[in-house]
Amino acid sequence: MVRASSSFIALLLIGFLSPRFAAAQQPVTAIEVKATDVQKDDVVREKVLFPGWDPYEPVSAYVYRKPKAEKLPVVIFIHGMGSNKSWQAEWHRQLAERGYAVIAIDAHLSGDRAIATSIGGIKGEQNWVWPHQTVVNHTANDVSRILDHLPSRPEFDPQRVAVLGFSMGGATTMVLAWREARISVVMPICGCVDFWWDVTKIEPGPKQEAKIAEFTPRLKQLTGSLDSNTPARMDAIVPKALLLLNGTKDGGIDIRSIRKFADDMRPRYKEFADRFDFFEDEEAAHDFTSAMKEKAIQWLHRHLVEKPIRVERREPK
Numbered sequence: 139m140v141r142a143s144s145s146f147i148a149l150l151l152i153g154f155l156s157p158r159f160a161a162a163q164q165p166v167t168a169i170e171v172k173a174t175d176v177q178k179d180d181v182v183r184e185k186v187l188f189p190g191w192d193p194y195e196p197v198s199a200y201v202y203r204k205p206k207a208e209k210l211p212v213v214i215f216i217h218g219m220g221s222n223k224s225w226q227a228e229w230h231r232q233l234a235e236r237g238y239a240v241i242a243i244d245a246h247l248s249g250d251r252a253i254a255t256s257i258g259g260i261k262g263e264q265n266w267v268w269p270h271q272t273v274v275n276h277t278a279n280d281v282s283r284i285l286d287h288l289p290s291r292p293e294f295d296p297q298r299v300a301v302l303g304f305s306m307g308g309a310t311t312m313v314l315a316w317r318e319a320r321i322s323v324v325m326p327i328c329g330c331v332d333f334w335w336d337v338t339k340i341e342p343g344p345k346q347e348a349k350i351a352e353f354t355p356r357l358k359q360l361t362g363s364l365d366s367n368t369p370a371r372m373d374a375i376v377p378k379a380l381l382l383l384n385g386t387k388d389g390g391i392d393i394r395s396i397r398k399f400a401d402d403m404r405p406r407y408k409e410f411a412d413r414f415d416f417f418e419d420e421e422a423a424h425d426f427t428s429a430m431k432e433k434a435i436q437w438l439h440r441h442l443v444e445k446p447i448r449v450e451r452r453e454p455k
Contacts (some may be wrong), residue, residue, distance in 0.1 A: 165193035169287050180204065181234045188243070189287055191279035198250035199223055199243040202234035203293055210239040211298040211442035212288060214281060216307030217242070218328075219270060222249030225304070229431060238438065239293055241284065245307065246276035267337045267353075270306060271360050278313040278364075285320045296320065298442045302434065304328055304426055305390070309336070313364050315378060316371040322447040323379045325434055328424050330391055331382070331399040333365035341394065367399060376406050379413040379441035383430045385422025393418065413441070 166189050173185040182205045187196040200223050203210060213233055217225040223242040230240040244251050247269070281301065288296040300323035303311040308329015315324040330336035340346040350358065366372065380403070384396045400416035407414035417433045441447055 163194070166190070166196035167193065169291060170196070176205075177202075177231055179231075179235050181231050183231070186241075188241075188280075188284045191276060191283050195246075195251065197243050197280045197284060199241050200227070200230070202230045202240040202242070204234060204237065207237070207239075208292045209295040210237060210293055211438075211446070212294050212296070212300070213238045213240045213438065213442075214284065214299065214301045215240060215242045216245055216277060216281075216301070216303035216310050217248065218303075218305030218307055219273070220248075221304075222252075224249075226426065233435075233438075236435070236439075237443070239295075243277075243280070243284070245310070246273045246280065248273070267361070268357055270309075271333075271337070271357070271364060274306060274310045274313060274364055275360065277307075277310050278317065281310070281314055282318055285318065297448065298322065298446050300325065300438055300442055302327060305424065309333070309364075312366040315380060316366055316374040321378065323381075323438065323441045324375070325381045325383060325437060327383045327426050327430060327434075328385060328388055328391055330395065332367040332395045333361050334367070335392060335395040337361055339392070341392070372403060372406060375403070377410045377413055377447070379437065379447055380407075381414075381433065381437045382416040383426075383433060384416075384418055385425060385427070386418055386420045387423040390424050413447070 166187055168189065170187040171184050172187060175183055177183050182203055184201040184203075186199045186201050188199055190197045215226065215230060217223065223244045227242070230242050233240050247253060285296065285299065288294040288299070299321050301311045301314050301321050302325040303309070304327045306329075308326030311324050311326045312329060312331055314321055332342075334346065334350060335341060338346050338349040340349055353361075366375070382396055382400060384391060384393060386393050396416065396418070403414055415437070417430065419427050419429050421427075422430070
């Protein structure tokens with residue numbers, strides 16, 4: 139026992155003394171640019187660390203933008219489960235060509251923030267549900283910290299911010315839609331809107347309630363704290379410009395849940411009819427299609443460039 143314990147302590151010491159671990163002991167309190175390269179069509183890509191929700195876990199990101207430009211509308215992009223900030227890199231570069239500052243982040247436990255585990259292999263808390271919801275919650279809080287620091291850089295316009303996310307990232311955008319007043323444009327791409335429908339894969343009713351009863355109290359609390367499908371939280375999304383992008387053939391996100399949510403949201407946008415839309419790609423599964431990208435570009439231009447939205451703070455009940 140003594141020998142095993144000594145070996146374990148030695149391994150811990152190696153970890154503490156390694157450069158990577160040592161660097162993590164200093165909190166990141168400001169935006170740090172680690173590398174810069176010029177890409178096609180004079181777009182600059184910066185490798186950046188943003189302060190995160192946990193000051194000892196900075197958010198690694200790529201920032202795409204035109205050089206020397208200031209007060210650019212900001213597009214924060216959050217990838218899906220199992221991916222990283224490089225996903226859709228060419229599309230991010232193309233957005234930068236159009237005059238946006240694109241911040242593509244690594245979600246919690248992803249990319250440069252990954253750990254040696256499987257997000258789908260954790261047992262005891264409904265398999266994938268606990269790590270998925272934990273990542274959504276942590277990453278949403280990370281984005282709020284990023285928003286805190288946008289005014290510190292001249293290239294960012296903190297008054298014009300959109301958040302887009304795919305799949306798990308789409309779920310994160312929906313949390314931010316009702317939580318975060320500093321965002322004016324929200325686009326979940328193949329993301330869930332009814333979190334209980336998503337985690338159970340069962341439509342609302344007795345069968346879903348029976349499935350939820352199997353969850354631990356902590357998991358119920360976590361999912362309930364994120365779910366955007368409550369009247370007060372739906373009210374809090376308005377007047378942000380909300381565009382839902384989903385595929386009819388998506389095997390993970392039940393399109394009926396998106397249709398129902400869209401039907402519930404439309405009356406809330408009576409005074410802002412041009413700020414809500416639902417695009418259902420009938421040929422799409424769980425994918426960010428060309429048709430969706432075109433809709434996203436049009437939505438960004440309309441609400442960040444043509445008629446920028448100034449969102450007033452509205453606290454959810």
